[in-house]
Amino acid sequence: MAASGVAAGSTSGAGDAAAAPRVCPKLDAGLAWYGTNRERLQAIIDANSPCAGTWKGKRAPVALFDWDNTVVKNDIGYGTNYWMLRHDKVLQPPNADWKAAHRYMTTAAANALRKACGTSTPPGLPLPTSSNKACADEILAVLDDETSSGAKAFAGYVARRTLGDYEFSGALAAGHTAAELTGFAAAAKVHNLRAPIGAQDTVGSRRVDGYIRVYPQIKNLIAVLKGNGIVPWVVSASPEPIVTVWAPEVGIDAAHTVGVRYETLLGRLTARPQACGGASNAITYVDGKRCWANQAIFGITGPAAWRQAPADVRQILAAGDSTTDVTFVSDATKGHLVINRNKTELMCRAYDNRDGNWVINPMFIDPEKQQTTRYPCSTSGYTASNGAQLPLRRADGSIVPDQVDSVHG
Incomplete structure (x- = not known):
């Protein structure tokens, strides 16, 4: 861009003295x-x-x-993540290898995701996160920088330049086009603006923020x-x-x-x-x-x-x-x-x-x-x-x- x-x-000036004062x-x-x-x-x-x-x-x-x-x-990023998980929009990574796809992910987190989400879904196709609660729950846990068993999910990054779980949040759209992600965000936006203040959604077996408001x-x-x-x-x-x-x-x-x-x-x-x-x-x-x-x-x-x-x-x-x-x-x-x-x-x-x-x-x-x-x-x-x-x-x-x-x- x-x-x-x-x-x-160029900065607009105040105008000449004869001009009417601006409001x-x-x-x-x-x-x-x-x-x-x-x-x-x-x-x-x-x-x-x-x-x-x-x-x-x-x-x-x-x-x-x-x-x-x-x-x-x-948070609009997480709000879009939640919508994607509820609508089966997260794609299986190549060879079901989460660590290869996410540069700072620990082996513990990659193994936990592979176990919870399985290997039967072919690479590039949607994981059934709306029905597979274990998979959705593990993704949510990793979004909080730990596995469901409490192991660290990300390591090795420069802490004043990036954050492993932040990168993972955006990377849940990997394999989609930017236009497709825009479509997911638009649908999530409609949902979150219509929901009453304080609303929550169920993703997997967890309750998450289900509304967003502009201040x-x-x-x-x-x-x-x-x-x-x-x-x-x-x-x-x-x-x-x-x-x-x-x-x-x-x-x-x-x-x-x-x-x-x-x-x-x-x-x-x-x-x-x-x-x-x-x-x-x-x-x-x-x-x-x-x-x-x-x-x-x-x-x-x-x-x-x-x-x-x-x-x-x-x-x-x-x-x-x-x-x-x-x-x-x-x-x-x-x-x-x-x-x-x-x-x-x-x-x-x-x-x-x-x-x-x-x-x-x-x-x-x-x-x-x-x-x-x-x-x-x-x-x-x-x-x-x-x-x-x-x-x-x-x-x-x-x-x-x-x-x-x-x-x-």
Whole structure:
């Protein structure tokens, strides 16, 4: 997707003095935000608005949004997985060899899936997951990074670039075309939007989330950004063909959508993600989100895509809800919007609030309760590339102290 030209287009000016004053949209005062968050976000928009003439950059300002549990309640990638399992859309891998198909899967997980799902289904044909509860249950267990017997399901990945179970979630569509996956996502979307809030579905013998809702506050924020000439993008760890089905719900088209992109073979999706910044071990996850934002949106390629871009290139605002998002949210130059799901590294950064521009909001639907203990920022707030939990440090090397969870449902 040659997207960088869209985000980097010419900025519209304020017009000449004789022109009628523009009416730049404002955030809807009828939509509830926590505390003064609406006013703080409006101030960021007003100070960086091509519509109002307050933006002086050479390219249009950009705002980046994670999708799952940031723009919507619940997860569209997993929601599509659940729909696929209930409708027999997961295909048997070649030779029923799950480990060969999924690069970070452990032998224990591959053996568990082979045992539960069997070998009688020919490669490339649908597994009967709607009726074979053992198979569906094992796939769900592996999506949680463990087998049904509790063994680790994935290992060997760089923990700040990808996650084995996230890759597996998208790779459940391997063997299908991107158009077929788009169709599955569209059907899952209809189902999840029609279901009442709090609904659950049965997959195998388990109960899973059965509804998804767009947050009206975030939809309004995105519309107001667009109306002010600030270009919103989605950068999601769900597969891109799924995200492009959902993004129009908030007025974002496929040309402004970045999700996990999988390689294709003979027109069909594989289980292997495309490379970013010259590295094949990354998806839109933690530091990988920075890489993909730099590469797909700002046109920065090669090893430079892994480094923080210059301030005049980066997004002015970024929003996320999880440690998955901490790097690209931190990279924003004017504002960092965090939806509180009690995710340690992100919340440590948010509460530390070093630049004074972190905006924390509880989830708009079914918010998390207050974390009763402090976030352990000073001891285990940072996830290293090898998965180790280390003290979280600021840019100057000082350690972030443990933080109280003060913004919650």
